Amino acid sequence: MKTVSLTIDGKKITARPGEKLLRVALENSIYIPNLCAIRDKPEPSASCRLCFVEIEGGEEPVTACTIDVTEGMVVNTRGEKALALVRAGFELLMASHALDCAHCPANGNCELQKIARHLKASLKTKRLRLLLRELPIDDSNPLFTYDPNKCVLCGRCVWVCRQNIKSGVFGFAHRGFERVMTTFADEPIGADRCLDCSQCVEVCPTGALSFKEGKRPSTEDG
Amino acid sequence: MKVIKQTTAAAAFHEIKERAESHWRELWHDKPVIMVGTATCGRAAGAPDVLQAFRDEVKKRKLDCPVIEVGCMGHCYAEPIVIISKPGYPPICYGYVNPVIAERLVKEFILGDNPCPEFVIGALEANDLLPSFDDFPRAQHEQKIILKNCGHIDPTEIEHYIAGGGYNALAKTLGTKPEDIVEEVKRSGLRGRGGAGFPVGRKWQYCREAPGRTKYIICNADEGDPGAFMDRSILESDPHSVIEGMIIAGYAIGARYGYIYIRAEYPLAVERIQIALKQAKKLNLLGNHILGSSFNFDIILFHGSGAFVCGEATALAASIEGKPGTPRPKPPRMTAAGLFGKPTVVNNVKTLAFIPLIIRNGTEWFTGTGTKNSPGTAVFALAGKIVNTGLVEVPMGTTLRQIIFEVGSGIPKGKKFKAVQIGGPSGGCLPESALDLPVDFDSLQEVGAIMGSGGMVVLDEDDCMVEIARYFLEFTQRESCGKCTFCRLGTKQMLEVLNDFTMGKGAMEDIDSLERLAGEVKAGSLCGLGQTAPNPILTTLRYFRDEYEAHIELGKCPALMCQHLIAYYILPDKCERSCDACVGSCTVEAISPNKKRIKVIDQTQCVKCGTCLAACPPQYNAIVKLSPPSEVPAK
Ligand SMILES: Cc1cc2nc3c(=O)[nH]c(=O)nc-3n(C[C@H](O)[C@H](O)[C@H](O)COP(=O)(O)O)c2cc1C
Ligand code: SF4
Ligand code: SF4
Numbered sequence: 072m073k074t075v076s077l078t079i080d081g082k083k084i085t086a087r088p089g090e091k092l093l094r095v096a097l098e099n100s101i102y103i104p105n106l107c108a109i110r111d112k113p114e115p116s117a118s119c120r121l122c123f124v125e126i127e128g129g130e131e132p133v134t135a136c137t138i139d140v141t142e143g144m145v146v147n148t149r150g151e152k153a154l155a156l157v158r159a160g161f162e163l164l165m166a167s168h169a170l171d172c173a174h175c176p177a178n179g180n181c182e183l184q185k186i187a188r189h190l191k192a193s194l195k196t197k198r199l200r201l202l203l204r205e206l207p208i209d210d211s212n213p214l215f216t217y218d219p220n221k222c223v224l225c226g227r228c229v230w231v232c233r234q235n236i237k238s239g240v241f242g243f244a245h246r247g248f249e250r251v252m253t254t255f256a257d258e259p260i261g262a263d264r265c266l267d268c269s270q271c272v273e274v275c276p277t278g279a280l281s282f283k284e285g286k287r288p289s290t291e292d293g
Numbered sequence: 294m295k296v297i298k299q300t301t302a303a304a305a306f307h308e309i310k311e312r313a314e315s316h317w318r319e320l321w322h323d324k325p326v327i328m329v330g331t332a333t334c335g336r337a338a339g340a341p342d343v344l345q346a347f348r349d350e351v352k353k354r355k356l357d358c359p360v361i362e363v364g365c366m367g368h369c370y371a372e373p374i375v376i377i378s379k380p381g382y383p384p385i386c387y388g389y390v391n392p393v394i395a396e397r398l399v400k401e402f403i404l405g406d407n408p409c410p411e412f413v414i415g416a417l418e419a420n421d422l423l424p425s426f427d428d429f430p431r432a433q434h435e436q437k438i439i440l441k442n443c444g445h446i447d448p449t450e451i452e453h454y455i456a457g458g459g460y461n462a463l464a465k466t467l468g469t470k471p472e473d474i475v476e477e478v479k480r481s482g483l484r485g486r487g488g489a490g491f492p493v494g495r496k497w498q499y500c501r502e503a504p505g506r507t508k509y510i511i512c513n514a515d516e517g518d519p520g521a522f523m524d525r526s527i528l529e530s531d532p533h534s535v536i537e538g539m540i541i542a543g544y545a546i547g548a549r550y551g552y553i554y555i556r557a558e559y560p561l562a563v564e565r566i567q568i569a570l571k572q573a574k575k576l577n578l579l580g581n582h583i584l585g586s587s588f589n590f591d592i593i594l595f596h597g598s599g600a601f602v603c604g605e606a607t608a609l610a611a612s613i614e615g616k617p618g619t620p621r622p623k624p625p626r627m628t629a630a631g632l633f634g635k636p637t638v639v640n641n642v643k644t645l646a647f648i649p650l651i652i653r654n655g656t657e658w659f660t661g662t663g664t665k666n667s668p669g670t671a672v673f674a675l676a677g678k679i680v681n682t683g684l685v686e687v688p689m690g691t692t693l694r695q696i697i698f699e700v701g702s703g704i705p706k707g708k709k710f711k712a713v714q715i716g717g718p719s720g721g722c723l724p725e726s727a728l729d730l731p732v733d734f735d736s737l738q739e740v741g742a743i744m745g746s747g748g749m750v751v752l753d754e755d756d757c758m759v760e761i762a763r764y765f766l767e768f769t770q771r772e773s774c775g776k777c778t779f780c781r782l783g784t785k786q787m788l789e790v791l792n793d794f795t796m797g798k799g800a801m802e803d804i805d806s807l808e809r810l811a812g813e814v815k816a817g818s819l820c821g822l823g824q825t826a827p828n829p830i831l832t833t834l835r836y837f838r839d840e841y842e843a844h845i846e847l848g849k850c851p852a853l854m855c856q857h858l859i860a861y862y863i864l865p866d867k868c869e870r871s872c873d874a875c876v877g878s879c880t881v882e883a884i885s886p887n888k889k890r891i892k893v894i895d896q897t898q899c900v901k902c903g904t905c906l907a908a909c910p911p912q913y914n915a916i917v918k919l920s921p922p923s924e925v926p927a928k
Contacts, residue, residue, distance in 0.1 A: 117622035118777045120817050131816065137622040159813040163782040198806060199786050224775070243617065243775070246600070248785040250775025 077144040086140045091115060093122050093135035096148065103148050104157055104186040106164075106276050107225040108136050116226055120160045121186065125150030132156055158190055166199040167248075168277075169220035176216075177278030183223070206251065211261030214286045215272045222252050222279035228271035240264050241271065252279075302584040306464035309576055310455055317456035325358045325379040325403050327351070330372065330444055332365035332529040333522070333561055334683075338372035339391065346392035347375075350399040358403055364530020366444030369683035371414055374444070382408060383418040383425065431681070431700040436662060438670050439646040440686045443530035448565050451572035454533040460578055462652035466541045467586045474545040474652065475501055481656040482668045483648075487513055487604075487641030488719070488745045489821070490667065490734035496638055499628035500546045503636035508548040511632065511639045512539055513609060514555040514562070517601035518717035519768060521746040523672045523684055524642035528555070528562035531646070532569035536592065538645030540579065541652060543590045546638055550591055554609050557596045566594060601718075601772035605820050606631075606639040608774065619774045620820035643672055643747075663689035667733035675701045677750035678708065694728040697751055708753040711852075712836070716745025718765045718772075719825030721832030722758060741832040743825065757854035758837040759844055762829045763791040769826035780823025783814035787830060794841060796857040797848035797921070804841050808834055848921040856901050860922035863905075865891045867915035875916065878908035896925060 074085045079092075079101050086095040094110070096103050106119035115136035123132040127145035132153035135146075147153070165183070172178045172194070187194050209217040224243070229252065233239040240260065244253045254260055269288070272280045282288075320326065329335070329344045347360045366374055371388030377398065378384040385408055387398065394412055401407040408423065416425040426432055437443075446453035454460070466474055479494025500508055512535060516524040528535060539551045555563055570592055573579040581589045595613050602608050603618040610632045612618035631637025647669060651659045660668045667689040673696065675682050680702035687696060693713060697703065704710050712722045715732075721742030723730070730736055734744050752761065770784040790807050793799045811827035811834075818824045834841065843849045850858040863875070863884075870890040883898030884905060892915075894905070906916045919925055 115622060116776075117819055120778045120819065123817070134622070137624070156813060156817050159810070160778045160817055163778055163786065166786065167782055199810075200789055202782070202785060202789065223778075224781070245775065246602075247770050247773040247775050248781060250781060 075140055075142040075144075077140050077142070077146065079146040080148055088140065088142075090140050091136055092124070092138040092140050092144075092146065095140050096135060096146075101148060102185075102189055103135050104161070104189055105136065106182060106186075106223050107227065109227050109230055109274065112230055119164075119223065119225055121157050123153040123156045123160075124148045125153045154190070158192055161186055161190060161192060162196040162199055164223050165194055166196045167202045167204070168223070169203055169218070170194055175221070175278040176281035177221075177275075181278060182276030202248070209254075209260050211259030212265060212267070213261065213283070214267055214269050215260075215280055215282050217260055218279055218281070219251055219253070220279075221277050223277055224250060224252055225276060226252075227274040227276065228252065228280055231270045231274050235268055235270065236264065236266060238264075302464050302467040302586045305577070305584040306460065309578075310461070313452035313455035316452050320359060321378065323380060325356075325377060327358060327360045327398075327403075328363045328376040328378070328445070328447075329360065330365055330374040330376075331362040332444075332526060333559075334365050334369040334526070335372045335374060336561070340373040342392050343373045343375065343390050343395050346395035347399065350396050351403075354399065354404065356399070356403060358399075361447045362449070363445060364443045364448050365526045365684065367440060367526075367684035367686075368414065368681070370681050374414070376417070376444070377402060377408075379403065383416040383420040383423070385416050385423065386414045386426070387412045388414040431685075431702070434687050434691055434695050434700050435685060436670055436688050437686050438650060438662070439527065439534065439643055440530075440672065440684060442534065443526060443684075446531065448530055448532055449568045451533060451569065451576065454531070458653060459533055459649070460537055462649035463537050463540055463578060464584060466544055466652055467584055467588060471501065471545045471547060474541065477656060478545070478648065478651065481651045481659045482666070483644070483651060483659070484667060484734055485641055486643035486647075486672070486744075486747070487639075488716070488743065490744060493640065493644055496628060496640075497542065497546050499626065500636045500638045503629055505636055506547075507633075507635045508546050509632045509635055509637040510539055510542045510546060510548045510551040511606075511609065511613075511637060512551065512553040512642060512645055513604060513606070513639050514553055514559070514642050515597050515601075515604035515609060516556055516559075516642075516746065517599070517604050517772070518719075518746045518748050520676050520750055521674050521717060521748040523674050523747055525556075525559050525562050526684055527642055527646055528559070529565050532562075532566050533573065534646040534649060535642055536566075536569055536573055536579070538640075538648035539592060540583070540590055541648050542638060542640065542645065544588055546636075548638075549589060550593060552593050552595050552613060552632070554595045554597050554603075554613065557599050563594065563596070570594070600774075601768075602774045602820070602822050605822060608820070609639065610637065619776045620822075622819060664731065664733045666735055671732065671744065671747060673747045673749040675749050675751070677714075678704050678753040678756070679751040680705050689733040690731040692729050692731050693723065696732070696749070697728070701751070704751065704753050708755065710751070711754050711756055712752045712758065712761075714750040714752065714761065714765075714829070715748070716743040716828075717748040718768045719743055719821065719828055720745045720748070721828045722752070722761060722836065723832065724836040726836075741828065741835060743828065745825075755852055755854060757795075757850050757852040758833040758840045759791065759794050759850075760852075760854050762833045763788070763795055765829040766791055766826065769822065773822060773826070777817075777819040777823060779814045779817035780819070780826065783810060783817070784823070784826050786810060787814070787827070791830070794844050795850075795855045797844055797855075799845050801842065801845055804834070804838070804845070848923075850920045853918040853920050855920075858922070859901065859918045859920045860896055860925045861894055861899060861901060861903070861906060862917055862919050862925045863892050863894055863909075864915050864917060867913055868892050869910075869913045869915070872910065872913060874908045874910055875905035878904045880904060896922070 104121040107116045122135040124135045125147045206219040229241045331340045373390045375387045375390045416423045483493045484490040608618045608620045663669045773780045775781040811830045868891045883895045909916045
């Protein structure tokens with residue numbers, strides 16, 4: 072099979088042509104911050120804007136999720152310009168995130184914490200103002216809770232749900248700052264359409280969708 | 294073989310054209326014709342009543358005088374506009390017409406021989422009797438190419454368009470190889486009028502050469518910029534020019550279907566396109582075997598949802614597909630995988646309206662106007678503090694000064710020019726020092742603005758630049774689709790900061806962090822909306838930073854516009870004892886006379902509505918705005 076070779080952060084890597092740079096990096100244990108990427112989803116949504124990298128010969132940073140790897144590509148995930156953008160994007164997200172790690176079910180298993188560590192950035196932004204929305208929490212599903220105040224609008228749950236149920240339980244509503252991940256006609260998640268497969272909770276990178284006490288299907292359960 | 298095909302189309306068209314021309318001659322033969330502008334701008338000013346008045350009058354007096362509806366001539370400030378063409382006279386354009394004037398015009402001009410000069414704006418041709426448009430200073434700069442028909446033909450009569458040379462280009466196209474049409478458009482150097490100025494020929498070529506049999510051409514008529522209405526005007530006034538452009542584009546790229554994506558808020562444009570499509574189909578200019586050739590093409594009208602972001606090409610395609618109208622990352626380019634995943638060309642209304650003219654008149658004719666890298670004309674919608682609001686078409690390379698002061702007749706009420714906002718919410722605010730800039734795609738980019746849709750809002754000394762930036766950002770924040778982080782959250786953050794500035798809150802460092810955030814949103818956003826949303830901020834910071842500083846450091850709005858930073862004050866030595874016009878005008882009873890019968894505003898009561906300022910008689914002119922409010926003398 073035909074392959075291409077490229078360099079990421081000095082590491083020589085071979086990949087299949089046409090593969091997305093973000094995937095290739097992650098598969099080769101090179102972490103690039105990301106929230107909206109899903110392994111099996113063919114088209115990137117490119118909405119979280121956190122996977123900016125620098126490519127030799129290119130002037131501006133680009134999102135790794137939208138770039139096809141090509142032969143001889145030289146990538147720097149640690150470039151100053153790219154990291155400045157990633158930090159800015161991350162800060163924007165955190166400025167509108169109901170930060171409360173100590174009481175959050177995702178604590179220790181949260182992509183936002185991981186990104187903060189990677190960027191050596193604080194979870195609390197000082198530069199921007201806190202803009203929280205204080206939306207109601209949806210507790211109606213027997214298995215899990217949805218706290219929109221922790222949602223980063225990555226769309227992962229929306230996508231996996233559509234893979235399972237054609238019409239999907241989830242979707243986005245409203246525009247601009249008011250955009251929110253919600254259910255059709257804002258009905259409670261617990262209503263009949265949900266199959267309780269809870270895959271949405273598995274893919275949620277934050278504590279927005281989280282299992283209720285004792286409902287996490289853990290390995291110990293069998 | 295090729296030659297036979299060519300003659301079929303040409304011959305078929307020849308017949309249509311002959312008929313149209315003879316009907317057109319008949320219309321004008323030996324009788325007066327009254328043309329009433331009934332595009333949206335005319336209607337808003339009362340054109341339907343004027344139209345009815347003319348029709349009633351003509352009927353009552355049993356005159357042989359057709360009364361026809363035409364589109365918008367661009368002189369929107371003077372609507373309702375009527376053109377009367379009477380044998381022995383040059384065609385005369387009347388402005389601010391009402392039913393009473395209509396009656397007089399019929400009585401005195403159609404029946405008599407008094408052209409009523411008091412209502413005339415200008416004659417359309419040079420003559421000894423009346424001033425003509427050619428004598429106006431604006432005529433020196435205006436050059437109507439795509440607006441040429443607007444206001445001069447009945448948009449619901451395909452024969453009017455044909456009689457003026459319309460569909461000639463299509464007949465010619467059908468006898469030419471598609472590649473050659475693409476080549477011709479490429480050579481013309483035509484750039485897209487939807488905002489970014491992408492070379493049209495190159496876009497067509499990408500699409501034509503993309504693999505696959507199914508391709509689409511989409512006409513982008515979303516026009517969501519506040520204050521922009523040139524696309525609406527063209528669709529209402531000369532729909533066939535756009536349709537012909539689309540058919541030619543379809544032929545060139547190899548499309549069987551085209552879509553017109555039109556704002557649902559444009560009912561009149563929708564109606565006129567529907568009529569136009571029907572008429573084109575009837576004459577076999579659309580549909581199967583167009584003009585007897587082997588080319589089949591149809592146009593589907595799609596009503597947009599009215600979201601600004603749906604004007605972005607990928608969001609627009611998603612919207613037609615029935616998906617949420619949010620942009621997707623590029624690549625793949627639309628010309629590789631667009632509507633329903635097929636190679637697609639998206640072109641603006643104006644772009645397509647240029648096509649028939651270029652094919653008909655040739656590349657040299659087209660490149661004879663405009664600048665080297667931006668050939669042709671630019672259409673602007675003049676609005677704001679300018680005497681002649683309306684549509685103008687000038688060659689690319691005309692300076693802002695010429696457009697604003699000569700074509701637009703400058704700033705009303707003797708006020709001073711301050712800035713011009715070009716390109717709507719994605720554009721920038723340019724100061725006086727930029728007035729001599731020859732306007733084209735590239736020059737605007739260099740100074741931080743963009744051509745955008747062609748909205749041009751003129752601002753004077755009473756406009757606060759911080760407030761202007763805030764106003765546009767409020768729009769983009771509301772219209773952001775919210776999909777991507779920078780645009781969704783960054784515009785909101787910036788809006789909050791600007792809201793504070795207009796209230797005098799904030800620190801000087803906030804200006805720098807605003808500028809930095811603006812740069813980040815520009816670089817980080819997914820689509821053009823977010824990438825350009827910071828432009829109003831960045832340009833006002835670049836050219837009017839002192840105004841930001843005054844707001845923050847002094848709590849002062851130099852333009853006296855920001856409500857929180859001004860106070861109304863009655864100058865004691867100007868106030869007339871015997872007058873109390875302001876007292877009664879105040880809605881919250883904040884004004885009362887003091888012992889000397891001088892009126893005083895209770896600042897704690899005042900809601901800063903400004904009614905009193907308007908109520909104070911001009912001979913006293915005793916009420917002023919002060920900023921900061923602490924300027925008001927204590928007692
Ligand atoms: C937020 C946004 C809104 C847009 N709105 C319009 C519009 O209303 N009309 C338009 O022609 N192009 C609009 N565009 C530009 C289109 O994406 C596209 O570039 C254009 O229609 C291409 O046509 P052209 O090559 O003829 O200029 C918009 C772009 C963005 C990012
Ligand atoms: S709930 Fe979780 S998975 Fe769904 S959009 Fe929000 S952050 Fe993403
Ligand atoms: S830049 Fe704004 S409008 Fe464009 S995709 Fe991002 S959120 Fe949506």
